[in-house]
Amino acid sequence: MIKHIEIARLLKGDNEQLMGTSIEVKGWVRTKRGNKHVAFIALNDGSTINNLQVVADVERFDDELLKRITTGACLHVTGKLVASQGSGQSVEVQAEQIEIYGEASPEDYPLQKKGHTPEFLRSIAHMRPRTNTYGAILRLRHHMAFAIHKYYNDHGFFYLHTPLITSSDAEGAGDMFHVTTLDLNHLPMTEEGKVDYEQDFFGKHTNLTVSGQLEGELGALSLGKIYTFGPTFRAENSNTPRHLAEFWMIEPEMAFYELEDNMDLAEDFLKYLIKYAIDNCEDDLKFMNDMWDKELLDRLHFVLEHPFIRLPYTEAIDILQKSGQKFEFPVYWGVDLQSEHERYLVEKHFKCPVILIDYPAEIKAFYMKQNDDGKTVRAMDVLFPKIGEIIGGSQREENYDKLMKAITDRNIHMKDMWWYLDTRRWGTAPHSGFGLGFERLMLFITGMSNIRDVIPFPRTPKNAEF
Ligand code: ATP
Ligand code: MN
Numbered sequence: 001m002i003k004h005i006e007i008a009r010l011l012k013g014d015n016e017q018l019m020g021t022s023i024e025v026k027g028w029v030r031t032k033r034g035n036k037h038v039a040f041i042a043l044n045d046g047s048t049i050n051n052l053q054v055v056a057d058v059e060r061f062d063d064e065l066l067k068r069i070t071t072g073a074c075l076h077v078t079g080k081l082v083a084s085q086g087s088g089q090s091v092e093v094q095a096e097q098i099e100i101y102g103e104a105s106p107e108d109y110p111l112q113k114k115g116h117t118p119e120f121l122r123s124i125a126h127m128r129p130r131t132n133t134y135g136a137i138l139r140l141r142h143h144m145a146f147a148i149h150k151y152y153n154d155h156g157f158f159y160l161h162t163p164l165i166t167s168s169d170a171e172g173a174g175d176m177f178h179v180t181t182l183d184l185n186h187l188p189m190t191e192e193g194k195v196d197y198e199q200d201f202f203g204k205h206t207n208l209t210v211s212g213q214l215e216g217e218l219g220a221l222s223l224g225k226i227y228t229f230g231p232t233f234r235a236e237n238s239n240t241p242r243h244l245a246e247f248w249m250i251e252p253e254m255a256f257y258e259l260e261d262n263m264d265l266a267e268d269f270l271k272y273l274i275k276y277a278i279d280n281c282e283d284d285l286k287f288m289n290d291m292w293d294k295e296l297l298d299r300l301h302f303v304l305e306h307p308f309i310r311l312p313y314t315e316a317i318d319i320l321q322k323s324g325q326k327f328e329f330p331v332y333w334g335v336d337l338q339s340e341h342e343r344y345l346v347e348k349h350f351k352c353p354v355i356l357i358d359y360p361a362e363i364k365a366f367y368m369k370q371n372d373d374g375k376t377v378r379a380m381d382v383l384f385p386k387i388g389e390i391i392g393g394s395q396r397e398e399n400y401d402k403l404m405k406a407i408t409d410r411n412i413h414m415k416d417m418w419w420y421l422d423t424r425r426w427g428t429a430p431h432s433g434f435g436l437g438f439e440r441l442m443l444f445i446t447g448m449s450n451i452r453d454v455i456p457f458p459r460t461p462k463n464a465e466f
Contacts, residue, residue: 008047010081010091023081025052025093026101028130029073034058039066041095043075046129049136049283053084053092065098071112072104072130118453125457126466133291136284137446137454140277144438144445145229147276148250151269152227157252160219160226162212164233167204167416175234176207177245204416208233211435214367214420216253217396220431221423227252229438237461241450242339242388244439246459253433259369259378259395262432263355266382266391267308269436270353274300277445285445293447299385300445308353311345313376316356319349336363339388346383354383366406368394380434387444393434400424 004024009015027045034040037058042051054077058066069075076099084092106112110124111131121128128134149159165179181201182188188196197205212228219226228251236243252265277285278300289296320331320341325348329338337356346354358371359379368377382391397403403424407414414421442454452458457466 004076006047007043007045007050007052010052011048011050011089013090015081015091018081019083019091021081022078022096023093024076024078025054026076027052027074029069029071029075029104030132031071032069039069041069041075041077043077044132044135046135049132049139049287050089053086053089054079054095054098055092056095056098060095061098065100068100068103069098070104070106070109072109074101074104075099076101118448118450122452122458129456132287134453136287137442137448138456140281140284140288140445141442141454141456143277143281144273144441147273147280148229148438150276151272152252155225157225157227157254158219158223160212160216160223160228162209162215162219162228162230164209164231165202165206166209166215167202167206168214168420169205169207169413169416175236176210177233177235179206179208210234211249212251213253213433213435214417216251216433217367217420217423217431220253220255220433221427221429224256225252225254239461241452242440242443244451244455244458244460247451247455248438250436250438251433253431255429255431257395257432258430259357259380259432262393262395262434263308263310263357263380266355266380266393266434266436270382270390270441271304273441274304274445278304288447293449296447299447303353303384306352308355308382309350310355310357312358313356313360313379314358316341316345316354320344323349334360334362342381342383342388343385346385346388353385356381356383361406364394366410366412367396367403369397370402370406378432382434384440384444386449387440390440390444391434391436393432395430395432398424398428398430400428 004026007025007027025043027043030042030044030051032039032041039056039058041054041056043054044051077093077095078097079093079095081091081093084090110127121131129138169176188199190196210232212230216226216228230248231246232249233246235245285297314333317331317333323344325344327340329340331341357380358376360375361370361377364377364379368379370377378395380393381389384390397406400421439451439454443451446454448454452460
């Protein structure tokens with residue numbers, strides 16, 4: 001039986017019946033201060049950003065024990081819950097017994113002091129969840145993950161589990177991690193001098209998935225509305241603050257949705273998540289706002305209160321070209337927009353989230369629905385302040401012949417993709433979907449500026465230590 005009480009519950013305020021009784025709390029020491037007579041220990045158990053004040057009468061406790069209570073140590077405290085004398089907290093605990101579970105020697109405990117940089121904390125990613133900042137980020141991450149499932153469940157979507165190991169490399173094999181059990185030092189070769197994947201575990205060449213979309217479409221075209229929420233992998237060697245090699249993606253896919261419906265869903269979904277954070281994570285958001293990004297709360301409210309601008313790519317190019325702004329990368333019709341372009345539109349021109357649609361076919365994937373102009377496709381990218389692209393999606397091409405043509409135009413190997421084409425062969429239907437990068441969302445929600453800081457164990461080029 002767990003007897004101790006979580007600090008979040010104690011500080012919530014509805015604990016009338018506990019006042020004056022003896023309770024047990026457990027957690028890690030954030031700070032200890034005091035004088036000859038009394039020690040004040042700020043205890044945090046991870047359940048909330050807020051600490052519980054433990055007051056220890058120096059006379060009651062062994063000197064040696066009190067000395068071993070230092071920042072980072074883990075304690076089990078039994079004591080009386082009383083209204084706090086000091087300001088800053090509603091209740092405190094008057095310690096009757098203190099047991100030290102684990103010490104943290106001030107000489108080498110790396111989080112002895114406050115105010116470390118994110119860079120330093122990344123180098124001790126195994127310990128950083130113990131800091132206020134990462135505690136807040138990880139709690140926010142949990143609440144967002146929960147809200148995502150809640151949103152889709154409440155809206156009649158089914159959670160579809162798509163595979164992480166795939167044999168399709170249609171989205172660009174260059175960016176994929178290979179999955180193999182072959183001995184890399186003694187590779188079996190075919191007569192043509194190529195690696196003989198028939199001898200590999202799956203009897204064919206396989207990769208880690210870059211997206212669950214193609215399988216998601218199978219789900220949508222049978223269950224109506226599905227979503228996936230799982231890890232995806234991209235071996236892109238781009239060391240940016242917005243890319244991870246392993247990240248989580250949410251991919252709803254809906255039968256009978258056209259591009260307009262897809263945009264409506266994306267906007268409603270993002271606003272729901274932002275509102276959920278504001279309504280349920282007040283303390284952690286306020287902490288992030290005060291410590292890391294003074295405009296965070298304003299930005300969240302702003303996005304919540306304004307309709308997203310919806311704009312064709314062609315018009316965006318026009319705006320960028322007429323902007324008079326100096327960009328590092330040139331702007332012309334057909335260019336794949338860079339983050340600097342996206343952020344100019346959102347932060348400078350419209351000062352509002354933007355959904356760009358109808359991109360040139362050449363810069364988008366083969367499965368996007370072709371417009372009648374023969375040049376553009378029904379793509380949509382949602383662009384956010386501070387982030388750039390947060391969502392990428394489209395209406396899908398449901399016509400078998402047009403899809404086949406897009407595939408042959410791009411020289412894509414479709415021998416492993418017959419199953420995808422079969423959805424268009426039998427009972428095809430208009431359908432749409434998109435992918436939200438979970439860590440891009442977390443950047444927006446937390447106000448952090450490096451994606452390595454919103455996932456517990458970041459995987460980036462040359463980094464998979466912890
Ligand atoms: P970008 O142009 O920003 O590299 P993308 O167009 O390659 O992204 P999509 O294939 O459209 O990305 O993936 C859908 C979403 O997944 C993106 O809108 C983004 O939120 C997220 N995403 C894509 N690549 C990464 C990555 N390497 N790390 C984290 N999130 C990513
Ligand atoms: Mn994209």
